Amino acid sequence: AQKITQTQPGMFVQEKEAVTLDCTYDTSDPSYGLFWYKQPSSGEMIFLIYQGSYDQQNATEGRYSLNFQKARKSANLVISASQLGDSAMYFCATLFSGTYKYIFGTGTRLKVLA
């Protein structure tokens, strides 16, 4: 079954340091998209970054980058120079070809310490 796993329920990081949030997925489908979302305490889900399974380079968006290791089926989110405003819940999600259904992980709660 297609599945997304986030093994870190919670993490702490010092302000201005980098942090990696883990995400692994399980599929035999060669074509899929990977997404990361941020959910602040206000509740709204904010799209951060996308990686396609055929993309050769790791995606980057400002301070966010996606460490995509296809053979290991991992799509870790790296946040550089953490800020207090990065404290939030982070969800990894995937969409497989031929389906409308996005599959979400259980999330990682990140707390940035001053």
Next chain:
Amino acid sequence: DVKVTQSSRYLVKRTGEKVFLECVQDMDHENMFWYRQDPGLGLRLIYFSYDVKMKEKGDIPEGYSVSREKKERFSLILESASTNQTSMYLCASSLSPSLAYEQFFGPGTRLTVL
């Protein structure tokens, strides 16, 4: 900017009541989704719709129904609310089933069933 709005941020209902949650998107997106979010379980798909009057069951459709009479509006209906339906409900939309398109989320409705 894509905007997804939900009719209420907070809602309190009694067991057995019929509950309507409304979601509207303003960017002509084909696909719309309803999720519920519970701690430790991530986002679970209730129903989705890929076109007007078209709907598909997600992973947890029991106790829910949906309606999509117009492209921009997707309603979630709890026919007879129960306490185990107390949750955060998130609506989302996406442009098309292409793998590259992220979902846009509404602010969420926190429903409490007493």
